[in-house]
Amino acid sequence: MTKTTNDTRNDQGADERGVTVLVTSATGKTGRRVAERLTARGATVRAGSRSGATRFDWEAPETWGPALRGADAAYVAYYPDLAAPGGVEAMETFGRLAAEHGVRRLTVLSGRGEPEAVVAEEALRAAAVGVELTVVRAAFFAQNFSEGLLAEGVAEGAVVFPAGDTAEPFIDVDDLADVVVETLLTDGHAGLVHELTGPRPIGFAEVAAEIGRASGRPVVYEPVSQADYAEILTGFGLPAPEAQWLAALFGTLLDGHNSSATDGVKRVLGREPRSFVAFADATWASGRS
Secondary structure (H helix, E strand, O other): OOOOOHHHHHHOHHHHHOOEEEEOOOOOHHHHHHHHHHHHOOOEEEEEEOOOOEEOOOOOHHHHHHHHOOOOEEEEOOOOOOOOOOHHHHHHHHHHHHHHOOOOEEEEEEEOOOHHHHHHHHHHHHHOOOOEEEEEEEOOEHHHHOOOOOHHHHHOOEEEEOOOOOEEOOEOHHHHHHHHHHHHHOOOOOOOEEEEOOOOOEEHHHHHHHHHHHHOOOOEEEEOOHHHHHHHHHHOOOOHHHHHHHHHHHHHHOOOOOOOOOOHHHHHHOOOOOOHHHHHHHHHHHHOO
């Protein structure tokens, strides 16, 4: 671990090369980026996944201890979401195992404005006795439109979602990954909660318009009810209970209580977060006709 935060980047190399970090859900949107950045900073990365060299499966607790053994730190990205059923119990077990295996630092990905996720955060904190814990609460990912469930609809020209006219300060996952890496490799974040958003809230209709502008093809926003969205998700193959839970979660998160932006990215990284406009330009500009 290093001595301080951003002001000693030039002195960090030797310390960071000696750090072993377990990255859970390492093939996901955040885990993949966190692993890449940790490697670039010289840390030894254990990329935890169901089929990789470091086997880690959130549905198989017997894989957690072996993956944690000998690690100095871990990035905890619980699938499908920290607020999901089973999240509290998973965090209790994972936190206990992390403490038993001598892990010194944990950073957990949480959802902004999710009361159930806070309960899981506290379960992890209570179980991981003697371990430094940092919580990163993220807004809705910008990359959900390019890599997630919404990507297929975007490719077909429509953002179909149960958000009404609510605005959301979308966070670029690259910014999130940069923050996570700082909390894992530098001191000063233990016990803190970093709420991460983009620079300003925008509505889903504006999101569609920006994607259309950047890609050079029409993209529209089609608001739907939670029930209709759950049916759409089941059509993609999700089990009905999971689809209904996910649709209800989106409805809860996008009721307006998360519409304000924060300065979380700037406080950790010393720079402004990337805007959705910049994200759209970087993601879809190559598709312009």
